[in-house]
Amino acid sequence: MRWSPDARERLERAAFELFAEQGYQATTVPQITARAGLTTRTFFRHFADKREVIFAGDEIPDVARAALAAAPPDLDPLDIVVHGLHRVADERFEGRHDQVRAVRRLILSEPSLRERDARKRADLTDAVRQGFVDRGLDASDAAAVAETAVVLFHLALESWLDGPADRRMADVVDEQLGRLRAVLDGRPASSRFVTRRDGRRNAT
Amino acid sequence: MRWSPDARERLERAAFELFAEQGYQATTVPQITARAGLTTRTFFRHFADKREVIFAGDEIPDVARAALAAAPPDLDPLDIVVHGLHRVADERFEGRHDQVRAVRRLILSEPSLRERDARKRADLTDAVRQGFVDRGLDASDAAAVAETAVVLFHLALESWLDGPADRRMADVVDEQLGRLRAVLDGRPASSRFVTRRDGRRNAT
Numbered sequence: 385m386r387w388s389p390d391a392r393e394r395l396e397r398a399a400f401e402l403f404a405e406q407g408y409q410a411t412t413v414p415q416i417t418a419r420a421g422l423t424t425r426t427f428f429r430h431f432a433d434k435r436e437v438i439f440a441g442d443e444i445p446d447v448a449r450a451a452l453a454a455a456p457p458d459l460d461p462l463d464i465v466v467h468g469l470h471r472v473a474d475e476r477f478e479g480r481h482d483q484v485r486a487v488r489r490l491i492l493s494e495p496s497l498r499e500r501d502a503r504k505r506a507d508l509t510d511a512v513r514q515g516f517v518d519r520g521l522d523a524s525d526a527a528a529v530a531e532t533a534v535v536l537f538h539l540a541l542e543s544w545l546d547g548p549a550d551r552r553m554a555d556v557v558d559e560q561l562g563r564l565r566a567v568l569d570g571r572p573a574s575s576r577f578v579t580r581r582d583g584r585r586n587a588t
Numbered sequence: 589m590r591w592s593p594d595a596r597e598r599l600e601r602a603a604f605e606l607f608a609e610q611g612y613q614a615t616t617v618p619q620i621t622a623r624a625g626l627t628t629r630t631f632f633r634h635f636a637d638k639r640e641v642i643f644a645g646d647e648i649p650d651v652a653r654a655a656l657a658a659a660p661p662d663l664d665p666l667d668i669v670v671h672g673l674h675r676v677a678d679e680r681f682e683g684r685h686d687q688v689r690a691v692r693r694l695i696l697s698e699p700s701l702r703e704r705d706a707r708k709r710a711d712l713t714d715a716v717r718q719g720f721v722d723r724g725l726d727a728s729d730a731a732a733v734a735e736t737a738v739v740l741f742h743l744a745l746e747s748w749l750d751g752p753a754d755r756r757m758a759d760v761v762d763e764q765l766g767r768l769r770a771v772l773d774g775r776p777a778s779s780r781f782v783t784r785r786d787g788r789r790n791a792t
Binding site: 561567569 | 664665666667702703704705706707709710725728729731732733735736739742743746747764765767768769770771772773774775776
C-alpha cells in the first residue's frame with residue numbers, strides 16, 4: 385500500500401462530510417475510509433475510534449504544559465493565562481470560525497461527544513494546574529488559576545462562535561475576562577444593581 | 589419478594605464496602621446484591637449500572653434549578669450563588685467529610701468515573717445557566733455566572749476534602765471566592781508580586 389502523507393487530513397475531511405450529510409451516529413469507520421480512499425487500518429493508525437476524529441485537538445494539554453514551562457519566571461499567573469489564550473485564539477481558532485462552529489454544534493448534539501468534551505476539559509484543567517504547581521505556585525492557587533483559565537477559554541470560545549466570523553477571538557478573551565471579574569464583584573452587566581466602589585451593592 | 593424500604597441504602601453500603609475491599613473494577617452487580625441480601629432486579633430498579641451507585645447525587649442540577657426559581661427576584665447573581673453553595677455545603681456535605689473523601693478518591697482513580705464526573709459537572713453548569721436565563725439574566729452573563737458557581741463549588745469541595753474534617757465547608761466556599769477574586773485581579777496569594785490598589789502590579 386502506498387503511504388499517504390495527507391491521510392489524516394483526508395480522513396478528517398471525509399468524516400466531517402459524512403457527519404454533515406447523514407449524521408454522526410449513522411456514520412461508520414468503513415464509510416469514512418471508503419470516502420477517503422484509504423483502508424480502515426490506516427484509519428486506526430491515526431484515530432482510536434470515530435469519536436476521536438472530532439477530538440483531534442487532544443494535544444492541547446501538552447501545548448499548555450509546554451507554554452507554562454517556557455513562560456518567563458517573573459510573569460504572574462493571570463498574565464500567563466491571558467497571553468496563552470491569546471496565542472491559542474490566534475493560532476488555532478482565528479479564521480476557522482465556520483469550521484469550529486460546525487464541530488462545536490456536532491459535539492453539543494451528541495451525549496457521547498459531550499461526555500468526551502467534558503473529560504477533555506477536565507484533562508486540560510489538570511494540565512494547567514500541574515503546570516502552575518511546577519512553576520512554584522501553591523496547590524490551591526494553582527487550582528484556582530487553572531479553573532479560571534479553562535472557564536475563560538470556554539466562555540470566550542462560546543461567545544466567539546455565537547458572534548460574527550470577523551470578530552477576533554483574542555478580543556473576546558479580554559471581554560470575557562472583564563465579565564468574569566464583574567460576576568465576582570457582584571456586578572454582572574445585566575444585573576439590576578449598581579455597585580459602589582467598595583464592592584457593596586446598592587439596590588437601584 | 590418482600591419490599592425493602594431501605595434497599596437503596598443497603599445497596600449503596602454494600603457497593604462501597606466492596607469497592608473499598610477489592611476495588612471498583614473487580615466489583616460486580618451480583619456481588620453487590622449478594623452482600624446487600626437483595627436481587628439484581630432490585631438493584632436495577634434503583635441504579636442504571638454500577639457506576640451510578642457513585643453518582644446518586646445526580647439530582648443536584650434539579651436542586652439548583654429549584655433554588656434559582658425560588659430565590660427572591662431582587663438578589664444579585666453572586667449572592668444567589670454563594671447562598672446556594674452555603675446551603676448545599678451545610679445540608680449535603682457537612683459531617684460527611686470521610687465519606688465524601690472516600691467517594692472522591694474513588695472517582696479520581698477510575699477514568700470511566702472521572703468522565704462521568706466531568707459530564708455531571710457540565711450538566712450542573714447548564715442547569716445553573718438556564719436557571720439564571722430564566723431569571724432574566726442575559727445569556728452571556730448567565731454563562732459566566734454558571735461557570736463561576738460550578739468552579740467555586742469544585743474548588744471549595746477539593747479544598748474542604750484536603751483539609752481537617754472539622755472545618756466548615758461553607759467557610760471554605762467563602763475562602764475560595766476570595767481566592768478566585770485574587771486570581772482575576774492578578775494577585776494570587778502565593779504570587780511573588782505585590783498588587784497596588786489600582787490593580788497594576790509592582791514586581792518585588
